[in-house]
Amino acid sequence: MRFHQLEHRFVHSIPSTIEPGVLYVSIEFATAIHLCCCGCGREVVTPFTPTDWKMTFDGVSISLWPSIGNWNFPCRSHYIVKANRIIEAASWSHAMVEAERERDKRTKAAYFAGQPQDSQPTEQPMEQQNTVARPVDDLAARSATSGITGLWNWIIGKNKS
């Protein structure tokens, strides 16, 4: 893991250049973006919704929950953002990632049908720790299926500027 902490920055729109080591947070669009903490430079978008991530700001630092599983990136990095620090988490097996994707699909379907249930990711037993993770999804696929238009507008706005 190349970055062990992130500096948070509250922004209205995403700057055209995303600096490594910075977590950009937009309250208006209820989402955050940062470059993958492994150092690979991929953009990691973490929308805040009842079925995605939750952001906690204690006045000094930011925490995100659940952990961030970059299974769609070649690096497959997995970490937790806690009080602006990056805590590396164990890698998941393919079966664990698939199980979480299925659970996430069911939760989202129930949520958007107005029947919230089981909105927290399942705890997965780990060798060294218990953790939960949300996979970072492909943005295009997400916007088509999730109904998170705010996030999509944010991305479009970013590309326009």
Ligand SMILES: [Zn+2]
């Ligand atoms: Zn990475």
